[in-house]
Amino acid sequence: MIELFAYLILALSIATVFVGRVEGRYVAAAASVALLLLSAYLGLPVGVVVAVAALALSLDWQMRAFGVALAFSATATALAAYVYYSKSPPVYGLIALALVTASVYGLLAMGRTRENVEGAMKYLVFSGVGKVFIVLGYVLAVSGWSQGLYLAVVGFMFELGIVPFHAWVVDAYALGTPRGAAALAAFSKVTALFVLLTIFRSLPGGGAVGLVTLIVALASMLVANVAGLTAKTLGRIMAWSSVAHMSYALAAVAIVWWLGEPKSAPSLFGISTSAADLAALVVVLEALSSGLAKAGVFGYLSTGFSDVMPPRRSVLNVLNVLSLLGLPPLLGFWPKLFLILLALSYPTSVGAFLVLWIVANSAAATPYYLRALRMVAEAPGPVADNVTSSYTAFVSTVLGLTMPLVAYILL
Amino acid sequence: MEVVLLTIFTPLLVSVISLFARAEKFKAWVVTLGAFVSALLATYVYTSIQPGVYSVSWIGSVGAEIAVRLDHFSLPMGVLVAWLIAAISLYSVKYMEGDYRPGWYWFFFGFFATSMLIIVYADNLWFLLVGWEGVGLASWALIGHWYRDEYDKWVGKEEKVFGVPYWWTPSKASLRAILTVRFGDSFFLVAIALFYAVTGTASLTALTHAGALKTLGVVPLLFFALGPFTKSAQFPFHEWLLTAMTGPTSVSALIHAATMVKAGVYVLIVTTPIFLLVPGAELYFWVVAVVGVATALVATIIALTAMEFKLVLAGSTAANLGIIAAAAGAAGLLGLHEHELLQGLLFFAFLHIVGHAVSKASLFMGFGAVIHEAGTRFIGEVGRLWRHMKITAVAMVLSMLSLVGIPPFVGYVTKDLALENVFEAGHMYHADWLAPALYLLLFITPIYGLRLVGLTFVHGKEPEEVHEAPVLMWLPYTALAVATLALGVYFAVAVKFPLTEALIAVALGFLTGFILYIWLPGVRSETLRPLWEFAYRRFYLPILYDGVFPLLYVWVSRFIYVVFDRGLFDGLYHSVIPGVVETLSNWARRLITGNLSLYVLYGVVGILITLLLLVLL
Amino acid sequence: MMILLSILIPMALSLAAYAAAKRSSYLAGYISAVALMPLLLISAYSVFTGWEFAEGSFQGFDITAFKITPFNGVFAFTVALVGIFVALYSPPYMEHRSHELGRGSSIFYLTYGFFVGGLAGAFVAANLIMVYVFIEIALIASLFQILYYGYGDRVRITVMYLVWSHLGALLVLAGFLLLYLKGVYYVPLLADLKYLGADQTAFLLILIGSLIKMAALGVHMWLPYVHAEAPTPLSALLSPVLVGIGGYLIASVAMYVVPNAEWVKWLVYYAIATAIYGGLMAFLQKDIKRLFAYSTVSQMGYLLLGVALFNPHGYTAAALFYLSHGLGKAVLFMTAGYFIMHLHTRDIEKMGGLYGWRPELAGAAIVGFLNLAGILTVGMVSEIVLTVAYAKHFIGHYVYYIPYAVVLLITGIYAFNTIRVVFFGPHKREDQGPVDIALVSIVVVAFLSVLLFLPPFSNTLTDNIYETIVAAGLWK
16 A cells, blocks of 8 residues: 555655645645545544644645655654555665655755754654664664664764764754754654664664664763753754653663563553553554644744744643643553553662663653743743643543554554 | 439530620529439439439440449449439539530549549449549649639749759649540550450449459459549549649549549559459559559648648548548458458548548638639648638638548548548558558648638738629538538547547647647748758659650650651651652663664663673573 | 543543633632532441442443442541632632732633542542542642742742652552553442452552552651642642542552561551651741641651551541641641731741631641641541550550550640640731631631531441441451
8 A cells, every 4th residue: 555655645746846836835734635535545643733734734834845744754654654554665765764864854954944944854864864774773683784773873863963972962942943953853853763663664673773772762861851951942852852852762662672571471451461562552652642742833933933932822722832742641641551560560670770760760760851841831921822731631542542542543 | 323323414405504604694493403403313213213224335345334333332322423413413503604615624524523433323434434534634624724824823833943944834734634534544444445355244233253363363444544543633643633733623623633633543442353353453453452542642741831832632632532541441451351340440541531522522612712713723822811811711711620530520431531541551461661652641731721711811911802702602602511510529429539549640730730830820931941842842753754855855855756757767768769750761871862873772782681691680 | 430430520620620710719719619519428328337339340441430329438538628619719819829920810710620529539439540640640740839839939839849750659559550450440449349468569559659649757858849839729629638548558459468567567657657757847947837747747647657557547537637647737838828818928937826816727727736736626536446446456565555545746836836826925917817708718718627527427427437447358
C-alpha cells in the first residue's frame, strides 16, 4: 500500500507548480484531508492525528508557498509511521526522514528573517549530519558490520538532539518561525522516532551500544531539565523540553537494546506484553505527546520567532504544557508511566536506579513547565486560542483519558 | 441508670441551653436550677437506687462503656459534689453579677459539674477519663476566666525573683494549670491504655478481679498515679493550684477546693483495691503515702506564710489533699497485709474528702465575700472585719476551726481518722520518721488558720466602709459552716470519734496560733526572716516552673529551629540545592552560544565520549 | 457508578461555579458546597453503618474499580465535610482576596471542585494508577489556587509546592508500578488482599513518596511555606486533608509489603520524632499560619504513628486522626483566614485579648485546638485509640511510654499557649469581629467535631473502622 503515499507525494510535487498562484494553506489543507483519508483507509491512527495537526496549522496561518512544505512534512510523518506499522522496508522510512527535513527546513526559514534562516540552517546542518550517520550506519549494519548500529545511534542522537548533540535544537526552536518549530516538533521529531523504531526492530540489539545509548540518554535528560530551569523564553523552554522528551524516548529503546527481554514479561493494563513493544509504545507516545503539545504551543504564537515573550494569552495551551509536564490523565503522563514500568520490569537494582533518575528528572522539570504555563496563561494580550491549540489540547486530553484503549490500538 | 445519667448530665444540658441565652440572669438561674435538680437527683440516687454497676456500651473496640458504679464511695461523693455545686452555683449568682464574661462562666460551670459527676460515678476508666479531661478543661477555663488579666485578679505582686516574674495573671495561671494537668494526664492515659491492653477491660469493677494485672509491674501504676498527683496538686505539682487562685472565688471554692482537686485523691482511693493485685504495689503505695505527707508539709508551710487570703486557703487545700493521698496510700499499705480492713481504711481516707470539702468550700466563699466587699486580695490591707461582717466572721471562724481540726468539728474527726491510717502504716512498716512529720503538720495547721482569721477579722487596719455580704452569698457558706459542726457530730457518732495523742499537737498549735495572732498580735522575728522568705517564695519552685523549664523548652526548640529547620533542612532544600542547580543550569544553557563551529565541536566531543564509553564498557 | 459520580460531580459543577463566580462568589461557594453533598452522604452512610460500597469488577486492570469501606470512608467523609464548609466559608475571604489582588475569584472556584474531587478520588479509587491520577489532579488544582491567590512570593512557593508534591507523587507511582508488575493492580486494603510478602524497593518508594506528601520530619520543609502562603481556604483543606493522603497510602499499600518488623520499629520512632519536632517548631512560630502548618507536621506524626504501630487499633487511630485533625485544623485555618480578613495580620504578637473581639470565634478556635490536643472532641477518641494501639504494641516496655507522653504534652503546650497568646490578655481592640457566613462555618465545624465525640457517632465510627481493619486481616 506504500504506493498510495508515493501517489500523494507525487501529487504534491505537481502541486508545487501552482503554489505561486494559490495560497499554500489551501494546498496544505487539501493535502491534509487527503492524508487523513488515506490514513483512515490504511488504519493508521497516528497518521490521522498528524494529518489533522497539519490541517489545523494550515487553517490557522497564511502559509504562502510553504503550504506545500507543510503538506510534505505531514505526509512524510504518516509515511514513517506507516512504514513502522506495516513492517515495510526501512529504506522508505529514511526517504520520509529526508523529505521531512527538507520541508521543515523551509517552514523554519519561511519568515526569511536573519534569525529564521539561522535557526533553519542549524537544523539542516545537524539533521543532515544525523541522516548521513543513520544511513551509513544502517547500511553497514545490514551488511553485517556490528559498528553500524553505533553509527546509526549517533545519527539519531544528532537527529533527535540528544546532549551533547543538542545545540541546534535550542536555536532551531528559538529562532525558527513558530510554524516551523511546530512542524519540527510535530513532524520532524515524530518521523525520526518512527524511523528509530523501524530500525530498532530490524537491527539486533548490541548490549554495549545499548548501554552507551542509555547512559547518554540519561545524561541528556538531566542536562536538558537542568538547563531548562533557567531558560527565559518560551521557545527555549520548549527546546529543552524537547531534548528531554527525546531523551526519554531514546532511553526506552536503549534499555531494551542493552538488557533484552526481561525474565518476566511486563503487563500493560493487565495484559502481558514484550519489553520491546512496551518501549515502542513509550517512543510513540512520547513522540505524539511532545509533538502535539509543542505544536499547540508554537501554533498559537503570532510572532516572527519564538525567542520572545508571547504577546497574547492562551488558555488551552495550559493543557498542552501540563501534558508536557506529564500530568495525569493527560497524554504526556502515559509515556512516562510506561517508561517507569519498563524500567521496573528489569532487575530491582537497575530498575530502581532508572526510576529514581526519571522521577528526579520529572520533578526537576516542573519549575520550567510552570514558567511556560505562566507565559502562555498570563501574557498581556487577549486570548488567542486557535484551531491548532484547541485541537492539540483536545487530543492531549482525550487520548490521555482513553489511554487504555489507545494502548491496545497502538501496540 | 437513667436517673444517674440524668444526675450527671443535667448540668451540662442546662449549660448548653445557657449558651444560647443572651440575658446574664437567665444564664445564672438556669444553671443554678440545673445544679439543684442534679443535687436532688443525686440524693434520690443515694437513697433509692440499688448499689451496683450499670452500663451501656460505647466504643466497643477500646472497651469503653458509659458505666456507672454505685457503691459506698460514689453514692456519698455524688451527693456531696452535687450539693456543693448547687450551693456554690447559688452563691455565684450574686458573686458573678455584672461580670464581663457570664456566658463563659456559666457554661463551664455546668460543664464542670457534669464532668465532675462523671468522675464520681464512672465505673469505666475511659468514661472516667472523659470527666477527667472535662474537669481539667473547666478548671483551665475558669482559672483564666478573667482573661483580660487585670491587676486585681492576679496572684502575687509585680516583682521578679532571680529574673523570674513572680506574679501570675489569670491567663498565665490557667496555662500553668492545664499544662501541669496535661503532663499527668498523658501518663494517666497511657496507664489506662496499658490496663486495657493487658486485661482487655477498662471497667474498674472488672479490673478488681483481673488476674492479668499480675503481669504488670509497678511502673504503670506510677504512670497512673501521675494523673491524680497532678490533678490533686501533690508535691511537686502543687504549684498550679496556688496560682489557680486567679479564678473567681466561687471557682476556687468549687473546683480548687471542694471537688475537682478531690477527683485525684478520689481516684487514688477507688483504685487502691485494684492495685493491690499488682506485684510491686507496696512501692506504689509508699510513693503515694510519702508524696502525700510531703505535700501536706510543704503546702502547710506555704499557707503559713502566704500574704493573700486565697493563697492561704489554697495552700491549706493542697495540704489536706496531701493528707488524703497519704491516707489512701497508707490504707493500701495496710491492706496489703490485712485485706479485710482495706475498705474501712479507705473509707477513712474518703471521709476526709467530705470533711475538708465542706469546710473549705465555706471558707472560700466567705473569703470571697471579704475580697468582694473589701476590694483587696492581700492579708493585712483590711482588718477588724468582724465589726462589719458579723455573719461572715462567725461562719468563717466555725469553718476555720473545722479546717484546722478542732474537735468536735467535722474537720477534726475526718482528718484524725485519715491520719490514723498513716500513723498505723508508719507503725507497721517501722517508718519512724513519719510520726514526727505528722505531728509537725498538725502543729502548724492551726497556726495558719488562726493567722488568717486573726489578721482579717480581729486585728488590723479597719476599713472605711464595708458591708455584710448579700444574703444570697452568705446563705450558702453559713449553711456549710453550720454543717461542719453538724457533720462533725454525726460522724463522731456514726463512724468513730478518734481520740489520739495527735490532739496534743493540735492543741499546742492552736495555743501558739492564738497567742501569736489573736492575743498578742504583731510579734515578729528578724532571725526567722530568711526562713520566712524561703517559704513565702514557695520554696522557689516557681523559678523552676516559670523560669527554668520554659527557658529550657524555648532554647531547645530554638536550637532545633535554627540549626535543623532553618539551617539544615531549609538551607539544604531551598538554598543549597536550588543554588547549585541554578548554577549548573546557567552553565549548561550558556553552552548554546549560537556559534555553529562550537556546536560542531560539541558533536565531535560527543562522538568521542560515546566511543570512549563503547570501548570502556 | 455511584462513587465515581460522587467524585465527578464536584469536578463537573466546578465549571458551573466558575461561571457563577463571575457574578457572585457566594453563589459559587454554594454550588461548590452542594456539589460535595453526594460524596458526603455516601461516605457518611458507609462510615456510620459499616456498609461497604464497591463498584467495578476488580478483575484484570479495571480503572473503574472504586470502593468505600468505613476505613477509607472516613477519609472521604472528612474531605467532603471539610470541603463543604470551606466552600461555604470561602466567599467573604475570596472577595477580600480578589479585591486585594484585583483578580476575580473564578479561578478559585474552577479549581476547587477538581481539588476536592481529586482528593476524595484518591481515597476511594481502588486501582493504584487511578489513585495516583487523582492525587495529581488535586495537586494541579491546588497549584493554581496558590499561584493566583497566594501570599508573599507566591510563584516561588508554587514551584516549591509543585516540585515537592510531584516528587512525592512520582515516587509513590513508581512503588505502585512495582506492585503492578507483581500483578497487584488494586489498593490491597480495598481489594481484600492479605500481606503480599516483603518488597523492600516498593515499600521504600511508596514510603518516601508518602512521607514527602505528609511532610514528615526531614522532608517537611515545603509545608510551612506552602500552607502559610496559600490562600486560607486552601490552607484549610491542604493542611488537614491533602497531606493525610500520605498516611493513607502507607497504611493501605506500603504496609502490605513492609519487609520486616525492624522497619516497623524504626517507623514508630520516626513518627514520634516527627510529632515532637512539629510540636516544638509550632511553639516558636509567630506567624499564625506557619504555626498551624508546623502543628500539621506534628499531627502527621501522630497519624504516621498510628499506621506504624501496625495493629488494628493503630490503623483505626490513624483514620480517626485524619478526621479529628481535619476538622480541628480546618477550624483553625479558617480562623486564621478570619483574622486575615478582618484584622489584616497573621502575626500572633499583634493579637491578644481577641476573645472579647469575637467570643464565638474564640470558642470555636479553642475547640479546634482541643481537637489537636485530644481533649473532649473527636480528637479524644483518636487519642484514646492511638494510646491503646501504642500500649498493645509495646506492652511491657515501659520506657517507650515516656516519649509518647511527651508528644501529648508538647501538643498541649503549643495548643494552650497559642490560645493564651491570641485570645487572652488585655484587649487591644475596641471593635467587634463581624458575623458572616465565614464565622458561621467556623463555628459549625467546631460544633461538629464535638458532636462526633458523642455517642452514637463516636462509637459507630470507631467500631466500624475497627471491624473493617480487623476483617482486612493484615495481621496474622
